[in-house]
Amino acid sequence: QVQLVESGGGLVQAGGSLRLSCAATGSSFSTAAMAWYRQAPGNQRELVATISRSGSTNYADYVKGRFTISRDNAKRTLYLQMNSLKSEDTAVYFCNARYLLTNAWGQGTQVTVSS
DSSP: OEEEEEEOOEEEETTOOEEEEEEEEESOSTTSEEEEEEEOTTSOOEEEEEEOTTOOEEEOGGGTTTEEEEEETTTTEEEEEEOSOOGGGOEEEEEEEEOSSOEEEOOOEEEEEEO
8 A cells, every 4th residue: 555645736826737656665665556636615526637657648628738737756746836826727636656456645735726
């Protein structure tokens, strides 16, 4: 079982940038596919971006060209670089690790974008 801790959230003006981090401990980080999700108040949790073990990435349409997901296996850390932030990006962002038999979630980090 992996433990995930997100950090890097905060308050930012529209058009600004933030970098989220997700530090992993416990199970092997490099064997897991990773993802970022987000959940705004009153909304269901939605997928933002994924990254495979090999580093292949996929993005939700609403963040393409603005967000970049990456991973550093040596540091056991997942990142989400968020640029050109919009008020619609305001949400709690969650790190997700996908193993063969289980998924793991972080506690979330709040991102608030003021318009």
